[in-house]
Amino acid sequence: MSGYGTDGPMRDRKAYDLLVQSETGLCSITGTPETAVKTGIPTADIAAGMYALTSIQAALLRRVRTGVGATVDVSMFDATAEWLGYPMYLQMYQDRQVPRMGLAHTSIAPYDKYPTADGEILIGVQNDRGWRTLVTDVLGMPELADDPRYATNVERVRHRAEVDDLVGKATRVFVGADLDEKLCAAGIPAAQLRDLGGLIDHPQLAARDRWREVQTGAGAIRAIRPPMNFRDVELPMGAVPELGEHTDTVLAQLGSTDEQIEGLRKAGIVG
Template structure:
């Protein structure tokens, strides 16, 4: 019997309950929702996930919230009340995964700690995402993305030689959110073999330090801090943005073949025999002269003209797009990567996840209004309409439109 498309989704049939806010954990659970999991997002009754109120850029809904929360069901519950906690525990009872990124120790104080939950449900996968991990002197410190970028050393290597900068996207949040999603998949796969769940911990600091990669190893084994290079590269030349007649273009040559092709396009093949530029290490050693020689020629063409010439010659290059251009990028359009999802106030564009299955498309569900699914979820748990009305009147739950 042929499977329906929704049955082909990798996580079809799995349920994830989340106590999440901001970016990191919501990103993790959105990836799971895109893969077909049912994601039930437990929110505060007084405003919900505070990312809802970061801004109103997307037709009245926060841009962060639209990005991170499609395909989820929202139930608004007062976790300070005994009855509210009872509701959440009932949701977890039938779930496969419980994911939370509350302040350190907060979930345990609510009776929703990993140890307690897994004692009752050994098959459950619990994921605790925090800034610094359990234990250690930083356990209780605030852990926003910018702070983790600073503590991890990312800011120290980002920016120009004159000015350090954080990255333009929430890198620490994204790194830890990706590791959370990966951990859930690994834990569920192990559970298929063993029948046993898992208690998983993900630290934003450790996730971001892992992403420091070669820069950290360079420091540890040479004692030299890699300098901030802007869009340039500490180990490769030419690798930078170069002027054109109407703007700039980024060129990144990583091989001798690429250097030869670049000098040919630029009409200065003699540079390949210049002893200052004979190898990549020589070009790095003489970076200023190399960049000047390249820039002298790149300014002879418009950005579009030079981009086309370099692409035809196989030279790594790119135009430095503004976000308006990215939203209309011809590659994304040609590959049909945009879909439409609903929000509380309007239909909006959303990009398909970068992982593409050949037999099923990602589940691109709507972005929920606060408490949109409260009544339906309570009904699933056995509460009748009078119960829902009573709990709503008492402030235990919030029922959305």
């Protein structure tokens, strides 16, 4: 794994997650019209790690089937470029830079966050039938269903500011959880705009039993289970290792003898 790959003009460049997000153009499509931003998680790091994992798994499967090993070369840059497929190809073949629109959608309306009595909620109307259902069955504005300014998505996008204003005035009278339930019952895509505390206390995680207790040097902590689920086995979650706890094991696996490891320790190279 590397930042930019094992060859090419940027092979030896330093590559932090934010630098790769910038080089690939990810920052140019993330944020608001006023400013570009990085993603809230280290996207390039995670993308490279995931592709490295799947590449290693593919190489191990090939070795089992053919006896032939593999050299795996995964870069943060290549992995992030792969994830940018849709906006990248839109630029290539239609010469269109995807605009930064915050939580809004470039080609669908209404599709954004809207105020509620106690916060905000995301609503994403995917088609004209959904618009009719939203204004008729949820928001109590049936007169808007056939209004020629809003009846089709093309017109709603053209009148986006008006649509957002109308929807926002209607949603702000609802408590978020009540509106979320009503939208769900009507088949309208929606999500409560939660913070990370809302994620930790999310009923879906609780219902799916996603939390486990793991041991650390400072005592037991709660940690979320890996997302890979198998019907017949649960992936183990071992204790968080102490600093240097596995040094001897790792060096031995790499071929170092006990004497060599002790020498490294005396020289201060390992702890």
